[in-house]
Amino acid sequence: MTLIKSISGIRGTIGGKTGENLTPLDTVKFAAAYGTWLKAQSNTEKLKVVVGRDARISGKMIQELTMNTLTGLGIDVIDLGLSTTPTVEVAVPLEKADGGIILTASHNPKQWNALKLLNSKGEFLDGEAGAKILEIAEQEGFNFADVDDLGEISVIEDYIEKHIDEVLKLKLVDADKVAKANLKVAVDAVNSTGGIAIPALLKRMGVEVIELYCEPNGHFPHNPEPLKEHLKDICELVKKEKADFGIVVDPDVDRLAFIDENGEMFGEEYTLVACADYVLSKTPGNTVSNLSSSRALRDITQKHKGNYEASAVGEVNVVQLMKDNNAVIGGEGNGGIIYPEAHYGRDSLVGSALFLTYLAENGKKVSEIRNEYPSYYMSKNKIELTPDLDVDGILKSVEKRHSKEEISTVDGVKIDFPENWVHLRKSNTEPIIRIYTEAKSQKEADDLAQKMIKEIKDIIS
Numbered sequence: 001m002t003l004i005k006s007i008s009g010i011r012g013t014i015g016g017k018t019g020e021n022l023t024p025l026d027t028v029k030f031a032a033a034y035g036t037w038l039k040a041q042s043n044t045e046k047l048k049v050v051v052g053r054d055a056r057i058s059g060k061m062i063q064e065l066t067m068n069t070l071t072g073l074g075i076d077v078i079d080l081g082l083s084t085t086p087t088v089e090v091a092v093p094l095e096k097a098d099g100g101i102i103l104t105a106s107h108n109p110k111q112w113n114a115l116k117l118l119n120s121k122g123e124f125l126d127g128e129a130g131a132k133i134l135e136i137a138e139q140e141g142f143n144f145a146d147v148d149d150l151g152e153i154s155v156i157e158d159y160i161e162k163h164i165d166e167v168l169k170l171k172l173v174d175a176d177k178v179a180k181a182n183l184k185v186a187v188d189a190v191n192s193t194g195g196i197a198i199p200a201l202l203k204r205m206g207v208e209v210i211e212l213y214c215e216p217n218g219h220f221p222h223n224p225e226p227l228k229e230h231l232k233d234i235c236e237l238v239k240k241e242k243a244d245f246g247i248v249v250d251p252d253v254d255r256l257a258f259i260d261e262n263g264e265m266f267g268e269e270y271t272l273v274a275c276a277d278y279v280l281s282k283t284p285g286n287t288v289s290n291l292s293s294s295r296a297l298r299d300i301t302q303k304h305k306g307n308y309e310a311s312a313v314g315e316v317n318v319v320q321l322m323k324d325n326n327a328v329i330g331g332e333g334n335g336g337i338i339y340p341e342a343h344y345g346r347d348s349l350v351g352s353a354l355f356l357t358y359l360a361e362n363g364k365k366v367s368e369i370r371n372e373y374p375s376y377y378m379s380k381n382k383i384e385l386t387p388d389l390d391v392d393g394i395l396k397s398v399e400k401r402h403s404k405e406e407i408s409t410v411d412g413v414k415i416d417f418p419e420n421w422v423h424l425r426k427s428n429t430e431p432i433i434r435i436y437t438e439a440k441s442q443k444e445a446d447d448l449a450q451k452m453i454k455e456i457k458d459i460i461s
Contacts, residue, residue, distance in 0.1 A: 005137075006428075007130025008316070011105050011114030014058045022113055024065055031069040031101070032144075033137035034117055037129065038099050039073065046151075047075045050091045050118075052083025052159070053103035054251045055192040055216035058113045062103050066115065067153055074145030077153045082216055084193050084253035085116070086347035087163040092122035093343075094162070104252035107225040110218060123344050124316045160197045163349060164204055170341055172282055173353040174360070179206025181360035186210040186243045186259070188234040190224045191217050192251035194348065201349050202247075205356060210241050226250055226257040226335060228265045235263040244359070245366040247352055254346035255335040258355070260366040269294040269333040273373055275351050276329045278358035279339065280304035285328035288321045290314070291414045292423050292436045293333030299374050312411035313425065319344045379445035381435040382427075383453050389460065391426040391433060397459045398424060398452075420444060422452050 003012035012022030053059040092100040105112035189195035195214030223230040226248045238246040246259030258266035287301045291310045298308040311321035322330040331338040336346030406416040412425035420439035439445040
């Protein structure tokens with residue numbers, strides 16, 4: 001099955017059979033369910049929804065289907081065309097819209113696409129709203145508008161520029177200081193909309209930009225997930241051009257990774273750590289990331305006398321805990337920066353601008369900044385189970401065995417040992433347990449994972 005329905009939206013591969021892939025019919029059905037849900041929430045006579053997309057080959061088709069379904073429900077649409085996830089999130093409240101839809105399958109390969117749904121604050125929907133929309137889609141309880149009440153589509157082509165304006169207004173972003181530092185930065189935007197947004201932001205900040213894969217044509221030149229094994233070209237380009245560092249984003253520009261001046265990975269987990277270090281040095285306060293993110297954020301937060309909390313995995317959970325804890329910055333270890341001064345969503349433009357200002361201000365090389373942080377190494381594994389096994393029971397047994405340690409059961413079981421940690425989560429879609437570990441060396445992280453796999457197998461037998 002390559003059609004995945006969840007509380008955060010619907011994603012699937014293009015083509016194939018209805019109900020098994022993201023076909024035109026599935027797109028219309030899901031857009032209609034979202035529009036129907038919005039109308040049930042609102043007392044407003046005429047609703048307005050912002051729609052934008054990344055540069056995927058299927059994007060234009062999926063966007064036309066989505067927008068025309070909404071107008072068929074009597075909803076007005078603001079068409080941002082080629083955009084980024086954070087740009088749509090910023091546009092919803094600025095345009096006083098009732099919701100937003102981003103058409104992107106994030107870091108998935110080019111054959112995938114998805115509809116990601118936002119509320120009137122430009123934030124992802126909570127579980128209750130997502131479940132209701134899935135129910136409406138299943139029942140096909142749609143009531144379309146009469147001919148005189150159809151919605152209209154209006155186009156705004158320059159919203160990425162408006163988004164950049166908002167980023168440059170942030171107090172902790174100093175474009176003048178960055179311009180004086182005479183920085184040279186290479187950018188790999190995997191031929192999606194980051195190729196429009198990131199170079200434009202850098203140029204506005206007075207940075208010399210070397211563009212790699214910045215043509216927004218949807219033909220991804222490498223696996224779009226910004227991991228070390230996919231980023232050989234930009235690592236080489238940074239060294240060849242003697243750039244100060246490299247910026248890498250995923251297709252919808254909500255994940256951000258850096259390459260240091262030596263062509264080495266800064267570490268996706270450390271994007272948030274570095275931005276948080278800068279923000280906390282100016283505005284002391286609390287931070288939040290999810291349970292599977294690096295302990296380094298906790299260390300940096302405590303250095304600045306703040307309080308760190310970990311949420312369940314999922315952006316909506318991170319955001320809720322950030323609000324509850326008045327966090328000044330937070331996000332996810334996959335390079336997702338959430339800075340509430342801007343908005344409650346992962347934003348690579350905000351992350352890039354904060355990091356550039358930090359770099360310009362302290363005058364250090366990117367590798368020197370990285371060396372100041374505690375070094376942790378992660379291992380990500382999974383153990384496949386037979387469908388008849390009681391996964392919750394297995395996790396309970398693990399929790400019992402380690403009851404003397406610091407344990408969180410917010411999302412699976414996370415055991416914090418003094419020198420390392422392990423996080424066990426069951427998959428919602430397949431009979432597996434995901435095993436994330438982190439320690440002060442790669443060997444230690446790998447060994448801890450293997451030890452935990454053996455422990456689970458012992459429990460099963």
